[in-house]
Amino acid sequence: MxxxxxxxxxxxxxxxxxxxxNGALMLARSRRSVVVVDSGSPRNAPxxxxxxxxxxxxxxxxxxxxxxxxxxxxxxxxxxxGEVVGAERVEDGFAVTLADGRAMRARxxxxxxxxxxxxxxxxxxxxxxxxxxxxxxxxxxxxxxxxAIGVLATGPMSVHQVLLFRQLSEDVVYFAHRxxxxxxxAAKLAARGVRVVVGEVAGLELGDxxxxxxxxxxxxxxxxxxxxxxxxxxxxxxxxxxxGLRAVDHPSGMGVHxxxxxxxxxxxxxxxxxxxVTDLSAQVGASAAxxxxxxxQINADLVxxxxxxxxxxxPA
Numbered sequence: 001m002x003x004x005x006x007x008x009x010x011x012x013x014x015x016x017x018x019x020x021x022n023g024a025l026m027l028a029r030s031r032r033s034v035v036v037v038d039s040g041s042p043r044n045a046p047x048x049x050x051x052x053x054x055x056x057x058x059x060x061x062x063x064x065x066x067x068x069x070x071x072x073x074x075x076x077x078x079x080x081x082g083e084v085v086g087a088e089r090v091e092d093g094f095a096v097t098l099a100d101g102r103a104m105r106a107r108x109x110x111x112x113x114x115x116x117x118x119x120x121x122x123x124x125x126x127x128x129x130x131x132x133x134x135x136x137x138x139x140x141x142x143x144x145x146x147x148a149i150g151v152l153a154t155g156p157m158s159v160h161q162v163l164l165f166r167q168l169s170e171d172v173v174y175f176a177h178r179x180x181x182x183x184x185x186a187a188k189l190a191a192r193g194v195r196v197v198v199g200e201v202a203g204l205e206l207g208d209x210x211x212x213x214x215x216x217x218x219x220x221x222x223x224x225x226x227x228x229x230x231x232x233x234x235x236x237x238x239x240x241x242x243x244g245l246r247a248v249d250h251p252s253g254m255g256v257h258x259x260x261x262x263x264x265x266x267x268x269x270x271x272x273x274x275x276x277v278t279d280l281s282a283q284v285g286a287s288a289a290x291x292x293x294x295x296x297q298i299n300a301d302l303v304x305x306x307x308x309x310x311x312x313x314x315p316a
Contacts, residue, residue, distance in 0.1 A: 001077070001083075001152070002080065002150040003020065003080040003183075003199075004033065005078075005080065005102055005103075005104050006033065006035070006078075006104065007104060007105065008033075008041075008092075008093075008105035008106065008107075009033045009034060009035050009105070009106050009107070010022075010032040010034060010036075010098050010102060010106070010108065010297075010302060011032055011033075011034045011035075011106060011107065011108045011109070011110055011296045011298055012035055012037065012084075012104065012106035012108075012109055012110070012114055013027075013029050013034060013035065013110045013112060014036065014037055014039025014084045014087075014096075014109065014110070014111050014112065014239070015035040015036075015037075015038060015039075015111065015113040015114055015236075015275070015277070016036045016037070016040075016065065016068075016079060017038075017042050017043070017065070017112060017114055017276075018040075018065075018077050018275065018284045018285075018287040018291065019037060019112035019114075019274040019275025019276070019277075019287040019288060019290055019294075020036050020038070020110065020112035020274075020275070020290070020291060020312060021065070021068035021069065021071070021072055021288075021289075022068070022146055022288040022289070022292045022295065023074050023110050023112060023274060023291035023295035023298075024036045024291075024295065025068070025075065025077070025078050025292070025295070025297065026274065026291075026292050026295030027077070027176070027260045027298065027299055028072055028075035028076055028077035029075050029151070029259050030274070030295075030296075030299040030300070031075075031076075031232060032299060034072075034077045034078070034080040034103070035077070035079070035080060036059070036069075036072060036077065036078065036080070037080055037082045037084050037098065037142075037205070038079065038080070038081060039051065039080070039081070039082065039083040040066065040081055041071065041199065042061060042114070042273055043114050043116075043117065044061045044130070044139075044284070045062075045116060045130075045275065046129055046130025046131065047130045047139070047140070048060065048068055048131075049061070049144075050064055050139075050284050051139050051140065051142065051247050052138050052283055052284075052285065053137065053283075053284050054285060055284045058235045062283070062288060068168050068254075069109075072170060072261070075195075075303050076123070078208075082098040082099065082102065082165070082254065083098060083099040084096055084097070084098055084099075084239045085098065085099045085111060085238075085239055086239055086242050087098055087239055087240065087242055087243055088242040088243065089243065089270075090105065092105065092107070093105055093106050093107040093108065093252075093270065094106045094107075094108075094109055094270065094271075095134070096109070097164070098222060099107070100164050107270070107302065108235070108270050108271070108272065108301065108302065109208030109270065109271045109272065110264075110272045110273070110274065110291075110294055110295065110298060111240065111248075111258065111266070111272065111273040111274075111277055112273070112274050112275045112277060112287075112291055113133060113235070113236035113237070113277050114235075114276045114277055115233045115234055115235050115236060115237055115255070115274060115277060115280060116233075116234045117129075117135070117182045117231035117232075117233060117238060117259075118231055118232040118233070118255075120154055120229065121199055122152065122201055122202075122203055122204070123202065123203030123204075124205075124211075125152075125206025125227070125229060127168050127206065128204065128206070128211060128227070129157070129200075132210060132211050132225065132226045132227065133204075133211070133226075133229060134226065134227070134228050134229075134231060135161075135228060135229060136283070137161070137165050137167070137168060138283060139166040139230070139283060140166065140256075141164070141167075141168045141225045142168070144169070144170050144225075144226045145168045145169060146168075146171075146225060147169055147171070147225045147226050147227070148171045148173075148223035148224050148225045148226065149164055149168070149171065149172045149173070149226045149227075149228060149299045150172075150175055150184060150214050150222065150227045151163050151167050151172065151173070151174050151175065151176075151226065151227075151228045151229070152175045152177055152201060152214075152228070152229040153174065153175060153178075153179040153226055154177070154179070154229060154230050154231075154232075155179070155230060155232075155254075155278040155297075156252070156253045157175075157230045157252070157253070157254060158174075158179065158230050158253075159181070159185045159188070159189070159191045159227060161230050162174045162189065162194055162228075163188065163189075163192065163194075165228050166192050166193075166194055170193065171238075172193075172194050172195070173194070173195045173196075173197055173214075173222060173224065174189055174194050174195065174196045174197065174246070175197050175198065175201050175214060176196060176198050176224075177201045178200060179202060179230035181196065181249050185250065186236075193223055197214075197216070197218060197222055199216045199218065200217040200280075201214055201216060201217070202216060202217045203215050203218075204227065205221050209228065211224060211225055211227060212224075214227065223253035230254070231255075232254070232255045232286060233254055233255035233256075233257075233276070233280040234247070234256050235247040235248075235256055235258050235276070235277045235278070235302045236257050236274040236277060237256075237258055240258070240271075242269050243271060244268060245258065245266055245267065245271060247269045250280055252281075254280050254281070255280055257277065257278050257279070257280050258273045258277050258278045260272070260273050260274075260276065260278045262298055263293075264278075264290065264294035264298075265292070265297070272294045272297065272298055273292055273294070274287070274290040274291045274293070274294040275287035275290055278290075
């Protein structure tokens, strides 16, 4: 069924994850007309549960999102399935276009489209991604504690990542793959009892539904049960081109993001962003908090605009 859209809204929220839904919740509770447009492809879909989220630790991602949608709707907000493919500035705000041809106007935009994890071209990683191929020790670490963990080096964050996983297990192997260790980093790993395997990784050795080990280019296999890998995280920014807004390299080197100020404003007036699209390493709780903050800031911005218009219409 195609959900009916209004002609115009105070705010269109692009992306229906934690940031988008919490931003919409704040706006709907402020009696703003708001619609969340969600394409239905959350980053954490492969994961069994959300962890590290106060009072909701262990909740399945789909259940958390469904609760969030219900809360937004309970205050009069809309949540619709669709993909925003275009946005451009018009006289009274923004014109937003969906892939199925639907369109609407918005006074403000909140971009919470999240990101895409780009995995190295190593056989087996994608098949096991989100299960026993992991990236975040805070999201999944407790569940793999004391197991045989391998960390595949991909870039500047990999040594930090292996030290975090070493906190969770004494059996950790660092696969240097195509990277080189500095003397300082090699000393850290040695001191923490992390074995370093030099040589290119060819792929994962998989069982029926688990990882057997990590296979090197020389066909030797290092037994491992879990593999951690730092992905390249790329903000979903395609539809923003019409506004002159694009993602840029993140200072950490972890990927690309949409920069914002402390209030969540982008460089384009009237456009805010929150969650992983701007903060690449944010977990669900942090993304939700950023969405709530941005929603409050957007409402405040609209309040100021409306007060100024009222004064112009009714001078003292």
